[in-house]
Structures are given as structure tokens and as C-alpha cells.
Amino acid sequence: MAENKDTLYATDPPLGDFVFDQQVVDVFPDMIKRSVPGYMTIIHMVGQLAERYAQSGTRCYDLGCSLGASTLAMRHRIQAADVELVAIDNSSDMINRCKIVLDADSAEVPVALRCEDLEQSDIENASVVVMNFTLQFIPVARREALIRRIYQGMVPGGVLILSEKLTFDNAHHDNLMTELHHYFKKTNGYSEMEIARKRNAIENVLIPESLESHKARLANAGFTGTELWFQCFNFSSLLAFKPSE
Numbered sequence: 001m002a003e004n005k006d007t008l009y010a011t012d013p014p015l016g017d018f019v020f021d022q023q024v025v026d027v028f029p030d031m032i033k034r035s036v037p038g039y040m041t042i043i044h045m046v047g048q049l050a051e052r053y054a055q056s057g058t059r060c061y062d063l064g065c066s067l068g069a070s071t072l073a074m075r076h077r078i079q080a081a082d083v084e085l086v087a088i089d090n091s092s093d094m095i096n097r098c099k100i101v102l103d104a105d106s107a108e109v110p111v112a113l114r115c116e117d118l119e120q121s122d123i124e125n126a127s128v129v130v131m132n133f134t135l136q137f138i139p140v141a142r143r144e145a146l147i148r149r150i151y152q153g154m155v156p157g158g159v160l161i162l163s164e165k166l167t168f169d170n171a172h173h174d175n176l177m178t179e180l181h182h183y184f185k186k187t188n189g190y191s192e193m194e195i196a197r198k199r200n201a202i203e204n205v206l207i208p209e210s211l212e213s214h215k216a217r218l219a220n221a222g223f224t225g226t227e228l229w230f231q232c233f234n235f236s237s238l239l240a241f242k243p244s245e
């Protein structure tokens with residue numbers, strides 16, 4: 001499928017709050033690659049991690065799957081027998097396009113695609129759960145309940161891969177990371193105007209937290225061995241484990 005360039009914030013009048021609608025779907029692969037440093041590395045490693053941690057007879061979840069990048073990476077690498085992938089997103093525009101992407105792929109692991117609010121979804125018998133830049137869109141006060149439900153739905157020895165945009169408690173470091181991220185976007189062809197408008201559009205929608213807050217929440221829910229395995233500026237990915245019995 002041809003990849004359309006993201007020019008959503010280049011045109012007047014500027015769009016309102018950011019939503020995952022058809023306009024975003026049409027440019028999403030280009031948008032996320034030019035906006036999230038390390039995105040392709042993280043997707044590649046999600047495949048490797050799923051290969052290692054997927055257990056026979058269990059499910060692997062992609063929560064906030066968008067166009068299914070993590071689902072496809074897992075589907076291409078999982079070797080364990082009798083594994084089902086479950087890809088969930090609450091944007092029907094995303095899910096409709098994701099179905100086309102998955103149908104065009106011939107790998108064998110079955111995928112159940114669900115258009116659901118992941119705060120209401122059943123999560124059961126999961127050996128791998130991926131939340132790749134999705135928790136950041138859930139209201140902060142409801143994040144703990146969701147992380148607990150994920151933990152309850154996992155099998156012993158299961159892994160959660162949690163990728164998030166971060167804030168930093170030190171205001172100087174926080175500004176620096178934001179500047180470095182914006183410079184990354186500039187080098188990827190976004191204008192100062194596009195960067196500023198997108199920043200406004202996501203301000204009330206994408207709420208980043210500190211690494212310490214994420215680690216504390218994961219520990220409260222029962223996860224152990226939480227490690228930061230990837231960071232580029234204010235974009236990160238964590239591994240968290242449900243202990244083996």
C-alpha cells in the first residue's frame with residue numbers, strides 16, 4: 001500500500017484536538033515513523049520478544065493496535081504452537097484499515113481483530129501483551145485499573161511490553177528532551193508550524209508520565225523485573241514480567 005505523507009498540520013485552519021480518524025489513518029505509517037524516534041526499532045524488537053515469550057496454547061495481545069504493526073511483527077516471528085493473536089483498537093477507521101493490512105499478509109498465526117475500548121476488553125490467557133504508545137491516551141486516573149486487569153489476564157512468566165512517551169521530573173531535562181524530539185521531527189521534514197500545531201493538538205489527549213510513575217504502577221499491580229529496554233529522548237519502552245509460579 002502506498003504511504004501517504006503526513007501534512008495534517010500544514011494546512012489552514014489548524015485541526016482541533018487529535019483524534020484517530022480516517023485523516024490520521026491515511027497518513028499514520030508516515031506520521032508515526034517521522035514523529036516517534038526509534039519506532040521501527042521497537043516494532044522489530046516486539047517481534048523478537050514475542051518469539052521468545054509467546055507460550056504454546058496462549059494469546060498474545062496488541063492493545064491499541066492502530067494498523068497492526070506490532071501484530072504483524074509478532075505474527076511473523078512466533079514459533080510456539082496454538083497461539084492466537086488478539087489486536088484491539090477503539091477507532092473503527094483504524095480497525096477497518098488494519099483488517100486490509102492483515103488480510104494482505106499470509107503468515108499463519110490466527111489474528112482476532114476487535115474494535116473495542118481496551119478498558120472494557122477481556123484479556124485472558126496472555127503470555128505477551130504489547131501496549132505500544134497506547135496507555136498514554138488513557139486518562140491517568142484509570143491507568144492503574146487497566147494495568148491491574150492486564151496483569152490478572154496474564155499467565156505466569158508472561159511479559160508486558162509497554163512503550164510510552166515520558167516526562168522528566170527535572171524541568172531542565174524535560175525541556176531538553178522536548179527540544180531534542182522536536183529537532184528530530186524537524187530533521188524529518190516537519191516545519192516549526194506543523195510541530196507547534198501538533199503539540200497543541202495532543203496536549204490534552206496524550207498525557208505522558210515519568211519513568212518512575214510507570215515503574216511504581218507496574219510494581220503495585222504485581223509486575224516484577226521491570227526494565228527500561230529502549231529509550232530515545234522522551235520515547236521509551238519497558239519490559240515487565242508476571243512472575244513464574
Ligand SMILES: Nc1ncnc2c1ncn2[C@@H]1O[C@H](C[S@+](CC[C@H]([NH3+])C(=O)[O-])CC(=O)[O-])[C@@H](O)[C@H]1O
Nearest residue numbers: 020064065066069089090091117118132133134137
Ligand atoms: N481506550 C482505547 N481502547 C482501544 N484503543 C485505544 C484506546 N485509546 C486509544 N486507542 C488507540 O491507541 C492507538 C494509539 S497509536 C498506537 C500505535 C500502534 N500500537 C503501533 O505500534 O503502530 C500511538 C500513537 O499514535 O502515538 C490508536 O490507534 C488509538 O485508536
Ligand SMILES: O=C(O)C(=O)Cc1ccccc1
Nearest residue numbers: 031032035036165198202206
Ligand atoms: O507527534 C508527536 O509529537 C508525538 O508525540 C507522537 C505522536 C505520534 C502519532 C500520533 C500522536 C502522537
